[in-house]
Amino acid sequence: MVALALRILQAIPALAQSVPFLSALGPVYFHLFLVGWVTQLIFGVVFWMFPKFSMERPRRSENLGWVTFWFLTTGLVIRVIAEPMNSLEPGSTWGWLLVLSALLQWLAGMGFVINSWVRVKAK
């Protein structure tokens, strides 16, 4: 919903031109849609429905699942704020926040791969 709302705001020429922050939100829109919605939806459904790891630990590591969720969400939120701010003020603290965002999202992706890999089992 946030991604779609952002798209509406960007499509209003007068608004996009008068608010520089909005015009810098192009990559943010794509990633809100593809990471915030598509990827999170896939991660959630895979965590829920893939074959059980074992009877004792059906989802392998619930903790790693939660870490994946919070790292992905936090990393994306930081990006939503820091990416347009960094384009308006390059070379500031916003740049380091983008590095943090990249690290959090990367760790989330690796956490998901590690937790899901062993649940992909051929019968």
Next chain:
Amino acid sequence: MPILSAFFIRTSLIYLALGFTFGALMLANKGVPFGSSIWGLLGSHIEFLMIGWIIQLALGVAYWILPRFSRGPSRGNELLPWLSYVVMNAGIWMDILSPLFREIPWLPALGKTTQTVAGVLFLVHAWPRVRPLGK
């Protein structure tokens, strides 16, 4: 899950790891620049995540959970989706590696065509499995 689905899905997880790694490098580089050549990863980032991860995961899950046949092989013709898997990955790598082979200018188009062929192969396999309950 069938072994082909495991192939599709595990391969998609590898692409997810690669795609996220390239994306993280580009995002970090946007914040604190450390190499202009990093932007050359953009095409691979998109290809790995859109085709390698999302599409292959969808194909693997579809092959696994679409309705099965009561007569004959339960998932129908297995050759087509196996071909689809091989052709899809060949297409991805043709596209990804095309910047290294600039003397072959038609390689990106061939890669994308190959991916489309892979999609058609899977479509032909899956079409009869998509049906209402009881049919």
